[in-house]
Amino acid sequence: MDLTERSLRSEQVYDGVLLDVRRDEVRLPNGETSGREWIKHPGASAVVPIDDEGRVILLRQYRFGPGREFWEVPAGKFDSDGEEALDVAKRELAEEAGVEAAAWTRLGQTFPAIGYSDETIHLFLAEGLSRTEEHVDDDEFVEPFRMPFAEAAAMARRGEIEDAKSCVALLLAAAVVDARDLD
Template sequence: MNLTETTISSEPVYDGVLLHVRRDEVRLPDGETSGREWIEHPGASAVIPLYANGDTVLLRQFRYPPRREFLEAPAGKFDRPGEAPEALAARELEEEAGIRAETFTPLGVTYPCIGYSNEVIHLFLAEGLSDGVAGADDDEFVAPVRMPLAEAVEMARAGNILDSKTCVALLLAQAHLDARGEE
């Protein structure tokens, strides 16, 4: 059974700095039509840095929409034309956490909001870490938190890390390390 919905028409509802809201009319698999409202997002990269001793760094950050602090993987959205996902991960790791990495291993992608957005987040494991120069955006306030990766993974499994991209990235990083025989 083909489940594809085909766009008949599309109109902008709101064009913001980051997000663009659209209203589409679609043809359903059964031939009927329906409306779809969705958010167009430029995409992002998120990275789990891993020190040789097994530590990682997450960022404590206040997020306005849910009005609370979260522990998150360093991450950011695409805002430079043609920027590659790995380059974005490297840039955000240094800007937000003050860390440079020699290698970035792709862990996969995740679509965090499939019911209302096309956002895709590219996930990476960063190794060969050294000090970089932190320089978060003027309106961005983050506090790096260094901890053992195993502790961060357990926090994700226990429901103490609530950011979905971070949970997915931590679990995929751990699975990658397990597959190569490391903890």
């Protein structure tokens, strides 16, 4: 069975700095029509940076929507069309954590809000870290913190790290690290 919904009409409801809110009329698989409200997002990259001592760099950051602080991996959105996911990951790692990496492993991607957004977050493991200049955006306040990677992965498994992209990235990185330990 083909489950595809096809857009018949699309209207932009709001065009913001980050979000493009849309309202579409769609043809359903059974031939009926329905409405869909969704957010067009430029996409993002997120990084699990692990240093030579086996520590991961997490960021403590306040998020306005939920109104509290979260532990997160460094991440950021695409700034322009055609930008490569790895380039975004490298830029965000330097901006937010003040480090660069010699080795990169693609972990996959995640869609954090499939019910109402097309946002895709590309996930990477970064290793061989070295210090570089940190330059966080003027309206962004983050506090980098290093902790043992195994502890951070355990926190994600226990539900103590609640940011979805960070949980997925940490658990995928743990699978890669664990597989290496088996070799």
